[in-house]
Structure formats: C-alpha cells, structure tokens
Amino acid sequence: MSNHSSLVALELGVTAQQVDAVSELLAGGATVPFIARYRKEATGSLDEVAVAAVRDRMAQLAELDRRRDSILASLSERGLLDDALRARVMEAETLPALEDVYLPHRPKRRTRGMVARERGLEPLAEALLAQTGAPIQATSYVDPGRGVEDQDAALTGARDIIAEDVSEDPEVRSELRRLFAEKAILASTVVKKKKDEAGKFRDYFEWSEPLSRAPSHRILALLRGNDEGLLRVKARPDEADSLVRLRRRYLRGRGFASEQVGQAIEDAYSRLLIPSLEREALKEAKERADGDAIRIFVTNLRELLLAAPFRSKRLLAIDPGFRTGCKVVALDAQGTLLHNDTIFPTLGQRQKEEAAGIVRDLVRRFSPEAVAVGNGTAGRETEAFIGDLDLGLPVIMVDESGASIYSASDVAREELPDHDVTVRGAVSIGRRLQDPLAELVKIDPKSIGVGQYQHDVDQAALKSALADTVVSCVNAVGVDLNSASPSLLTYVAGLGPVLAKNIVAWREENGAFRTRRDLLKVPRLGAKAFEQAAGFLRIPDGPSLLDASGVHPERYPLVERMAADQGCSVEDLITDEERRASIVVDRYLGEGVGRPTLDDILE
Numbered sequence: 038m039s040n041h042s043s044l045v046a047l048e049l050g051v052t053a054q055q056v057d058a059v060s061e062l063l064a065g066g067a068t069v070p071f072i073a074r075y076r077k078e079a080t081g082s083l084d085e086v087a088v089a090a091v092r093d094r095m096a097q098l099a100e101l102d103r104r105r106d107s108i109l110a111s112l113s114e115r116g117l118l119d120d121a122l123r124a125r126v127m128e129a130e131t132l133p134a135l136e137d138v139y140l141p142h143r144p145k146r147r148t149r150g151m152v153a154r155e156r157g158l159e160p161l162a163e164a165l166l167a168q169t170g171a172p173i174q175a176t177s178y179v180d181p182g183r184g185v186e187d188q189d190a191a192l193t194g195a196r197d198i199i200a201e202d203v204s205e206d207p208e209v210r211s212e213l214r215r216l217f218a219e220k221a222i223l224a225s226t227v228v229k230k231k232k233d234e235a236g237k238f239r240d241y242f243e244w245s246e247p248l249s250r251a252p253s254h255r256i257l258a259l260l261r262g263n264d265e266g267l268l269r270v271k272a273r274p275d276e277a278d279s280l281v282r283l284r285r286r287y288l289r290g291r292g293f294a295s296e297q298v299g300q301a302i303e304d305a306y307s308r309l310l311i312p313s314l315e316r317e318a319l320k321e322a323k324e325r326a327d328g329d330a331i332r333i334f335v336t337n338l339r340e341l342l343l344a345a346p347f348r349s350k351r352l353l354a355i356d357p358g359f360r361t362g363c364k365v366v367a368l369d370a371q372g373t374l375l376h377n378d379t380i381f382p383t384l385g386q387r388q389k390e391e392a393a394g395i396v397r398d399l400v401r402r403f404s405p406e407a408v409a410v411g412n413g414t415a416g417r418e419t420e421a422f423i424g425d426l427d428l429g430l431p432v433i434m435v436d437e438s439g440a441s442i443y444s445a446s447d448v449a450r451e452e453l454p455d456h457d458v459t460v461r462g463a464v465s466i467g468r469r470l471q472d473p474l475a476e477l478v479k480i481d482p483k484s485i486g487v488g489q490y491q492h493d494v495d496q497a498a499l500k501s502a503l504a505d506t507v508v509s510c511v512n513a514v515g516v517d518l519n520s521a522s523p524s525l526l527t528y529v530a531g532l533g534p535v536l537a538k539n540i541v542a543w544r545e546e547n548g549a550f551r552t553r554r555d556l557l558k559v560p561r562l563g564a565k566a567f568e569q570a571a572g573f574l575r576i577p578d579g580p581s582l583l584d585a586s587g588v589h590p591e592r593y594p595l596v597e598r599m600a601a602d603q604g605c606s607v608e609d610l611i612t613d614e615e616r617r618a619s620i621v622v623d624r625y626l627g628e629g630v631g632r633p634t635l636d637d638i639l640e
Contacts, residue, residue, distance in 0.1 A: 041098040044130075049090055055081045059091040068530040069505070070512035071569045075589050077633035085509055101132055108139045117142050125207075133214065133317065137207040150201030153194030156183045161191060162198035165297045168289040192297060199301035203287065204309035212282060213310060217318040220274040221248040225259050228267055235267035248272050248322055253329035256322050257490040272318045279306060327494040331502045334488035338503060341436070341487060342510040344473045347407065353399055353430075354409040354467025356437070356459060357419035359383050364463040365396065367403040371520070372468045372476075374453065375403055377460045382422040383415060393426055400428055409470040411437035411462075433470060438486030439477075440465045448479045448524055474514060478507055479524040511573075515587065518556075518574040519549040531569025536562050550576055553584050582611045588638055595625060596638060 042053040042060070049056075058079045062072050069092065073085040080088065108126055112118040122142075129135035153162070161178050178191040185191050203209060224245040227235050235242070241259055262268030283302045288295050349370045356364040363382065367375040376399065380392035399405075410420045412434045423432050443449050444461035453461050468476040482503035483491050491499065511528040518540070526537035536559070543559045544550065553571045556562055572589035579585065583593055599620055600610045610616055622635050 041095060045091060045094045045098070048094065049087065051083065051087065051091070052081065055083055056091050056095070059083065059088055060095055063092055066565055066569070068508075068569050070508060070530045070573065074512070074587075074637075075572055075591075075634075077637070078629060078631040082633050089505060101135065104132065105129070105135060108135065111144075112139075112142060115142075115144075134207070134211065137205075137210045140207075140210075141202075141205040148201060149194075149197040152184075153197045156180070156185050156194055158185065158191060158194040159198055162195040162202075165195055165294045165301075166199055166202075166287070168292065168294045168298065170290065170292055170294075173294060196297060196301040196304060199298060200305035200309060203283065203302060203305040204313075209283065209286065210310070210314070212286075213279060213314055214317065216274050216279060216282070217248075217272070217314050218321075219249065220278065221272045221318050222246070222274070223248040223251050223256070223259065223270070223272045223322070225262065225268045225270045228269060231267050235262065238262040238268055241268055248318060251322065253326035254489065256326040257330065257493045260319070260323060260326075261490075261493050270319070271315065272322065273311060273315050276306070279310075324495070327498060330488060330490050330494050331499055334482075334491070334499065335502050335506045337487035338482055338485065338506050339510060341485065342474045342477055342507065343514070346472045346474070347433070347470045348472055350406040350471060351404060352407055352409055352467045352470065353396070353403070353405045354411075354435075354463050354470070355419055355423070356411050356440070356463035356466055357413060357415040359415045359418075361459075363392075363415070363419055364459040365399065366460060366463040366467060367399055367405065368464065368467045368471070369403075370471075372464075372471050374456070374460070374464050377456065377463065379459075383418050389422070392422070396423065396426060397428070400430070405430060407431045407433055407470070409433050409435045409467045411435055411440065411466045413437045413440075435466050435470050436486070437462070437466050437469075439480040439484035440469075442484040443480050446479070448522075452522075474510060475522065475525050478511065478528055479522070482507060515573055515575045518553070518576050519544065519578075529570050529573050531566045536566060536570075551579055552576065552581060553590055582608050586611070592630075592634070592638060595630065599625065 042056040045051075045056045046053040058076075058081075059072060062076055062079065067076065069085055069088050072080060072088050073083065077083075083091070105126060109118065109123065112122065112126075122138075125138045126135065129138050153159070157180065158178055161173070161175060164173050175188045175191045175195075178195075179185050179187055185194065222245050225238075225241045225243075227238070227242040232242075238258070241262060244259070246255075259268060259270050263270040280303065283306060284299065287298055287302055351370050352368045354366050354368060358364075362379045362384075364377065364379055366377045369375055378395055378399070380395050381388040382392040383389070408423050408428070408430050410416055410423065410432060416434065416437075420432055420434060440462045441458070443465045444458040449458075449461045449465070453464060456464075465476060465479075477485060483499065508528050508530065511525065512530050516525055516529055523534070523537040523541050526532055526540055527534050529537075532540070539559050539561055540556070547558075550556065553574060553576065556567055556571060556574070557564075568591070572587060575586075576584040583590075583596060588596060596607055596610070600607045602624070603610060603616050603619065605613070605616055617639060620639065622632070622639070625635055626632065
C-alpha cells in the first residue's frame, strides 16, 4: 500500500484499496479511460473523474516527496540534519509547511540578520527576547571594528536578528497563513501614471472584497492588470489583527526589552512576513481561480465535442465574408470535398443574383441535405441570404472558432494539399456539423473558444485538463477503426500520434481492418497498446459483431460461452433481446469478472 493511500482516500471519499488499485494500474501503463471502463472490479467501479483525481493527487504527493528528499539531502550535505529536524521535515504534510521547516536552514543571500550575527549581536538579541526585566547593557556590544558603531547600531542589529527569527518560525507562519486565508482583503488601485492606458480595468481602479469570496473571473482580471503594470493588487488581513497575534506570542511585560521586541515584531511583519505570505495567498487564489476557469473550459468543451452529429449527410458548407466573399464547398456524406466556389452575396444586387445562381446550381448538382454556415463575420447576413433562396433545406449556423487555426495547420495541408486556407476553412465548418468530435480533435482545444481568460490560467494545467476531456469524449463515443483520421486515433487510449499514423499507414497499404486482432499487425503496436485501445475501436462492417461493440476482446470468450449456453451464435445473442434477457448473469461471476463487467457486456 502507498504511503499516501489513506490520505488520498480520505480526501476523495474512496477507500485506500481503490487508491492502491488505481495507482498500480497506472504504474502498469493503463490509461484513465481503460481503467474506468474495463477494470471496474479492481477499482470498485470508480468513474473517469475519480480515477483522474486519484492520479492527480498522487502525482502532487509524489512531487512533495521529491521536494522532501531534496531538502533532506541539502541539510545532510551541510551537516545540519539531526533527528529532531528530520522528524519535522518528515511530518510536514503540505508544501508550504515543508518550506516553513526548511526556511531557517535554506541557503540564501546575506540578510540583515546574518550580518548582525556575524557582528556578535546574537547574545544581545537573545537577552532582549528573554524580557527578564534585568538591565541590558547594549553599549557593551559596541565594536566599531566589527561595524557596530554605537548603542543604536547594536540594538538595530539585535532587532534584525529577532525579526528574522520571528519571520522564520513555522508556527508563526502557519497561524498567519490561516489568517490570510480567512480574512485577507483583496484590493486593487490603479497605477496613477498609467490611468489612461488602464481603461479596460476601470471597474478595479478602487476595489476591495474578501479574498476568500472573490469570484475566479475577478481574481484573474485583477492579476492580469497587476501583471500588465496597470493595477497594484494586494491581499492581506487587517494589520492590527496580525500584530496582536504576534505580540501575544512574543511579548512579556512592558519594559525596555519588550519595547525593542515590539519594534522587531512590527519590522518582521511588514518587511518579511507580509511580502512572503501575500505572494502565497495570491498564488493560492490564482490556483483556485484557475481551477474554476478550467472547469468551465472542460464543461463547454465536452458539450461541444459531444454535440449530436449530422452524420452521413451531404452538405453545402459556407465560410462567410464581406469583401473577400463567401467560400462555398460541397461535401459528400463522408466529408470529402467535391467542389468549391466563391460567392459575393453582400456586394450589390448583381453579385447577389450571381451568388444565388451559383448556390442553386450546386444544390442541383450535389443534392445536399443541409447548408452549414459559419457564425463568423457576415454569418448572419449569409444565413439570411441562403434562407431567402427558399431551397427547401435546413440552414444551420456552425461555430467556426478555430477554423482558421485548422486551415493553416499541417493537418489541413495533409488533408487538402491542393486547396488554400479559405477552402479548408469552409470544409472544416461542414465537417464540424457532420461529426463535431472527429473534426474538432484536429484543433488545439484552446483555440475552439470554450472559455474565458485562457491565456491567464496555468497553461500546463489547462492543457492537461483539456487533453483529458478530449480523450474522455473520444473513448466514450468510440472510433471507427477504418475511417478515423490520425488526429482522432491519437486520442484513443493507449495509442498516441506515432501509433495513430502507423494504423492509417497500414490501412492505406493493406486495406480495411477486418478484425480488431489485425491491429497487432501494425508496426510498433504491441500487446499493451492493443489491450488499452481495442475496446474503444470499432469495426462496424466486420465479420464479428463484437468488433462493432464496446465489449473488450479479452471478454469475447465469455460472450461466446454465454451464447453456447443459450444454444445460439454470438450474432443471435447480440440481435435477440429475448435471448439476452434469459441469461443468468451470476453463472458467469469469477476469474476477475464481477457484476459491473457483466452488466456492461449485456448493455
């Protein structure tokens, strides 16, 4: 069992055994869709979201362990590691807590406290901090030869030492960190010299609200303004509240020593603690805002990818425009480009009549079943123009976000090498209507226009979340092995770009795959990749109906046994609902097959 299994289980509301099962499968090369779909007995039927959450949290804790090991190695190399310090390092449960333990011992540039210690002022600092009430002779620490010119210099150095010790106390940092989390006020002001440039941030020229309740879009907007040098953004609790907590912890009495310690505390807070903890608070707020924004991206992307396809329908597709005209393409039911032309329906009556004639001729020649119109510039005008022609065809507006990115891509050049970007864009619009998933996977998800602040959120986290979403959608739907593009195959569990290209190359050289087992003939596609991918690939017209289903090849013998027990063929079992209903499911339990897998097979 992993050292972190119990913690992750508690956080995610699952069992440690489930966490261990997921971790073991991932370590063995299994993908998230495969685990969620075909290893339900091992994981207790965790879905994709839960499996991915286990994966991500275990990765975070592994990173914490790597940092812990690095810190222990650094302390050991410098002869600073004793049993007590090792125990504190090992007990730290979060990265901030771990860094707090390491902070006093971390190599750093020379600080004011370090200089004061070098000048022999540490005993004075200790005497002040003790606050015993005994007289303190600061003059005895005056030593011009070591840079301590007078009593004031000695006291200043001693306060620097105290301030540094206060700011590096893990308990102090932990208490103030909680205060920041609970009571920090997020505030912004405009940079006066740049007021004229900051118009888009006008709402935030004088703004404040509790950081804990600030919505993600506002946090991202404020931080963008701060990064652009147009706003000054702060996030801190009431200073008096913070200082009360520090004084309660350090001050004892009202004498001279306590007065010096009080000054040191104020210095520690304003010079050392505030900058550090404020950065942490804003970083955590940013991570929270990123998470909210990314969840919106993911939800919108999933809806777009899983939109109902207008599959196997002939189309006219139009990429609209004013001055440069509208590019019109005719596509067959499989999305193959049959013809392209350009019309100018918005540049005068004569050209409008010419455009109408061209469109009617295309309808007569190619018998489309619908017209797809991009929703970009001149989209509404083009939609109205087509509607006025009374063609008897549905006119469907299609979101063309990212179509220009696709049209200039290597994928588009490979698919349509003899056509320019305008034709490719129109083809993409039509194919998006025919099969949104198959077409949109060719575009970087960030270019599809499914969220806000995409350039402000953590780019690695956004890329990972969107990639997970595409993979989830592709594998949820399944992919036709004999028609899928390399772009679509890339997202099938266990494949990736190289194997996707190899599959298409094998298909082009040898013809259509007859069975899923033929996949093992593809160069570099071994048993592991076959295990991960096969259940998500479909062969609709092959000799085995199971190859067109979501049943994994590893379970074909089980289905064949079911058919034999019913006295029929597998094909009869698949097509005859009455025979399926008569199967006694519990007869097939065992050998790693549980009720979840059996229910999935029957479904």
